[in-house]
Amino acid sequence: MIRAIGLSKCYQIYEEPRHRLMQMLARGRKRYYREFWALRDVSFSVAKGETVGIVGRNGSGKSTLLQMICGTLNPTAGEVSANGRIAALLELGSGFNPEFSGRENVYLNAAVLGLSREDVDQCFDEIVAFSGIEEFIDQPVKTYSSGMVVRLAFAVQVQVKPDVLVVDEALAVGDEAFQRKCYLRLQELKADGVAVLFVSHDAGTVLQLCDRVILLDAGKKIMEGEPKPVVALYQKLVYATRAAANEIIAAARPDDTLPDTGVPQVVAVSPDFDPELVPQTTLDYASRGAAIHAVEVQDELGRLVNQLQHGAMYTVRFRATFDSAAQSVIFGMMAKTAAGVEIGGAVTDTPGSGLARIEPGERFDVVIRFRCLLNPGVYFLNVGIMGAADGELTYLARKVDAVMVRVKPERAIRATGLVDLDVTATAERVGA
Incomplete structure (x- = not known):
């Protein structure tokens, strides 16, 4: 559903505004800028029904990568393709018109995603119910709280049945009950064959949701594979000094042995x-x-x-x-x-x-x-x-x-889940 081959993005950084004009006049004979590679030679694919996580420190190129997949940013080199309808949970609510009502913004946002008015009519009630702002749906969005805006935007994106869903730190919206709805909806989309590309700094969420994880750092792909070892390496980079991080990246698979200290x-x-x-x-x-x-x-x-x-x-x-x-x-x-x-x-x-x-x-x-x-x-x-x-x-x-x-398993244990909460459970017959 998503395929990236040698994807790279380079920005020209000018120290002074006049250097832009001088660069135009130089016609390539001299360079007045320095290059900054936000992403360099990244390749990967996401299959139907697969959830792939992307982790990395700030500035590693995650958002740049997502923008190129969504088509809002052109790569400097490489190729990227995404099949089917893409729903992107990036800057939630950024496309809403504050003067329009919530209802009008739902139709406007869905139209951008390629849905007809008839399509939106069929799922409008589900969108509003999911967002939980039914009583405010006909009020101008400028009267909404920031939480209400992102909840409505999230509801639109996940209810339009996309083929590819791109998520960038968008699950921490609303209260705990709404977040739980978001996770359940993602699981449903995955079961329906939706390809999900998921970016988050929350290691627990990445481990819970993703089938495979990609680690980016300084615009390069450092590691790709099973979630647990990749997330562990990412966490090690987050807490490493700059010099230590460079050593970790160069090694890709760090040596975790420690010297013998004579511990009894x-x-x-x-x-x-x-x-x-x-x-x-x-x-x-x-x-x-x-x-x-x-x-x-x-x-x-x-x-x-x-x-x-x-x-x-x-x-x-x-x-x-x-x-x-x-x-x-x-x-x-x-x-x-x-x-x-x-x-x-x-x-x-x-x-x-x-x-x-x-x-x-x-x-x-x-x-x-x-x-x-x-x-x-x-x-x-x-x-x-x-x-x-x-x-x-x-x-x-x-x-x-x-x-x-x-x-060890024991037949006498009646507790369920991960932890025994020392709960007493009884059932009393009260009649037919």
């Missing part, structure tokens, strides 16, 4: 330890003066374990080392599903508080105890160190998917 190993091993239960997606953020070593899960007897019993107590342990001074340091752990959805965790203090100052060379043994209330399944544990660096609170070190654990 657990001598005893529980019968519930499975040596084959090893994560293949472990990833370390670039260090900002700290490192994490020897992450382990232990049972109440101090034995190494990775197959957990529902309701039992466990301890996550790791060694933290510092080669630079740090301030406001806290340590933490997060449990996630196999799809990357965060379930819950804990930190040693509130962000911005914690240990006031740590000197270079100091080491800490971090101990985090928890009761396993997870329902049977496979889960991953992240661990991290946060602190102040260059005046901002950030990760000093983080290990993603540090440990893989399996909660």
Whole structure:
């Protein structure tokens, strides 16, 4: 449904306005501008019914790419094609006329998408119901709140049954109930065979919605593949220094091994330890003066374990080392599903508080105890160190998917979902 081959976009950057005129007069004999490549040699495709995510730091070329796919920007080089009707959730509501009513803007916006008035008549009630602004639909849009505008615009785009849907950070509109409607509608469109190109900085949403993910940085495609490893590499770039980010990009697949620091190993091993239960997606953020070593899960007897019993107590342990001074340091752990959805965790203090100052060379043994209330399944544990660096609170070190654990199935468990909420469920017969 979408195919891009060697897609590139270059802008001419002039230092002074007069240089534009001088460039025209020079007729190519001299150059008065510098080139800025917003996108360079990017190729990919999106099949029918497939959702492909695009992630990258600010300025990586994501919006430029979407504009070329939608046809609002011409590429400098390469080819791009999109088959069928395209609905783009880019600048929601930007095409609305503030003097027109919501009803008039629905017909106007739908006409831009290629729908006839008869087509809109058939789905108009669904559009208004989805937006949730029925009582204001005949009022001028200039009287709407910004939230009402984007909700109506979103409702138009997703109700016109597109063949290709392009989404750029457009799901954070409205309240939680409306956001839930948006996600459900995207799932319905995907089931109907709509190709979705999805851009977001929300890693959890990308992992939840996308079949494949593309990582862009500085206009180039760095990685493409399964969502989890690509998103993990993207998160590592976000928290890396400029020098470290350049090394990560050059390597494409960073080396996540850490030096041996002599951390004592657990001598005893529980019968519930499975040596084959090893994560293949472990990833370390670039260090900002700290490192994490020897992450382990232990049972109440101090034995190494990775197959957990529902309701039992466990301890996550790791060694933290510092080669630079740090301030406001806290340590933490997060449990996630196999799809990357965060379930819950804990930190040693509130962000911005914690240990006031740590000197270079100091080491800490971090101990985090928890009761396993997870329902049977496979889960991953992240661990991290946060602190102040260059005046901002950030990760000093983080290990993603540090440990893989399996909660063993039990016939007696009646809880459903991911977490046991300790709910009591009964049914009382009251008659025929």
